Amino acid sequence: MFVDHAEIKVVSGRGGDGAASFRREKYVPRGGPDGGDGGRGGDVVFEVSSGLATLRDFRYQHVFKAESGRPGSGSGSSGRQGKDMVIPVPQGTMVIDEAGRVLADLVQPNQRYIAARGGRGGRGNIHFANATRQAPGFAERGEPAEEKVVTLELKLLADVGLAGYPNAGKSTFLSRISSARPKIADYPFTTLEPNLGVVDFEGGGFVVADIPGLIEGAHQGVGLGLDFLRHLERTRVIAYVVDVSGFEGRSPVEDFRNVRHELAMFSPDMAARNALIIANKMDIPGAEANLDLLAATAKEQGYEVIPISAVTGQGLQEALYRLADLVKSSPAPEGPVVEVQPEEPPTNLSDFELHYNAAENIFEAQGIAIERLVAMTDLSSDEALLRLQRLFRKIGLEERMKQAGAEEGSLVRIGKNEFELDLSNE
Template sequence: MRFVDEAWINVYAGKGGDGCSSFRREKYIPRGGPDGGDGGRGGHVILVADVHVQTLLDFTGRPVHKAEKGRPGSSKNQSGRMGQDLRIPVPVGTMVYSESGELIVDLATAEEEFVIAEGGKGGRGNARFATATHQSPREITPGIEGEEFRVHLELKLIADVGLLGLPNAGKSTFLSRVSSAHPKIADYPFTTLSPQLGIAELDIFRRIVLADVPGLIEGAADGVGLGIGFLKHLERTRVMLHLLDPHDRDLDQLLMDHSVIRGEVSSHSKELANRPTITVINKSDLMLEEELDQLRSGLEDRLEAPVFVISGVTGQGIREVLEKLWVLLNPPEES
């Protein structure tokens, strides 16, 4: 399924039903009073955050969404039926903007609902206009038009941890190792073409949601490659996991790889660049232990931070990384 994270839609709430002009007509009551009922309210348009919807793809060929009109009133003071509300499922994490770019609502919680367009009020029937001095009114009011808007939907995935790295850093392999996600994995750049989510279960009580986006390359902030357009999906994360590929790389080259990613993330968002970050040397199964120790020690000295060594293929070191992520996500409360 193609991943789409932006869409424009037009929403039209239902028009209210017209009021009814009617008079009571029964045997032996030849001059009954007014009994026209009110029209029903028009249907609302409601956006619903649905965990089963993963993309905005359905909206690309379906830009118009209309709720049902309210029914007119009828005789015997019967009100018209309300128009049926139109409930539109959207992915959790969908942000809704007006045409002017103002944020209307952020649907960040599962099953959260928001009335994006209200149905019009039903018109009043002639029974509403009867008074002591005006006992046979014929006037009614028509139903009011429902609200209509053109809105921009933008999806930002919700995850605890964001995976960073150059193409082929092994992010997809890592995600598939720690979760039940099945991203496309191959030995060529840009295997990941759209964001992927996975859930790592440390035990029955602890779960971490991870987001993988297409790998970044130098110049990504200027539109080179694939990843920069998807960095917004990491904006809701609280911790970054930066994977480095040591294969055929010396210390200076690894530091350059690290610097490229940090620079592109910073160009996108200073706030995102300042998130807590764990640096990980991946693909330890392809390296000699002595080489890995030298790279790890050198990186720790230059970055002034701990560096972890793992293999996404064999699983070596992954448990330690997950435990560290959990601590960063759930820091102990200060006494």
């Protein structure tokens, strides 16, 4: 089964806790702090793999977690870093966040994108010793893991996209010009998933994408049209495959107009690309008359028509040379975005917003750096709490609360924790 859409959850590794330990050696009765740092958590990384063609594997696994960092230990020993979680994806995969923003468009071989960055390891107590605090009995906790839900969307990478009605002969055409072997039968909707074929001949090689047949309303999602149309977005050239046999009274002219209309409604840019009309099934009686009507319409709109029979091989060589020429002269479509790598979180503790939540009668301080500070503080340690209180005062939290109307004993929520601050300036 061809799977081109998946929603997964990625969780980076948590940073390891720093160690609070002291040097213990014979004849060294007052050894100082020697707690090592915790190891950094592993990242979650998407990496393009040439061995994958679909997102099928994501049907069975929806959560991907990197390894957490190990805690530090005595003698200044740092904890081991967590292993990255590397997720292989096929070339052409887009990573999209919950807000619909495209974070990365993975189109290059072996391209990588860090989707969730591992937490920083906590500092050991060796870092908190100073002239007035020579034996700190606390250390930092590791930075919490980063987690997010992302959508993976695969768009095939091809030079030529075949567009047409069901049973127009697209799959037969692909099988005759490449080594691809799509399912072929004499009834509509035989092709239910996209197929890729590589054309290699003396006129130049290129990749062709055959998508399932389009029907009226495809640009609105009718007949899974949206799922299929997006696979044509990366192609340089559109090849409209039209059945000119007049099967069951169909009009080749109307078929061409309708398919082009669906492309234009889905993406005006895609409909404006260089295109070629391939008039298929010329081996069937009555096709010549229909070809003349189609050629007249195509000439009015500036399109060239190549008559072929995918069954007998008539016109295939001419069609290949013409498509190769169009591929060479057509620019590649511009990508939707440039890759957006997650940045290291800010470290300015003073950069936070303070709000009063009247419904809960509590102040709320919100900022990446201050929330990370609290999350990495060992709240079970009185020494660590005293340091945190001093930092709150240093960055102006207490003063800003006073200005906002806070009184003695007012509560402030930072992240998941609540504090009763002493505003007496004592």
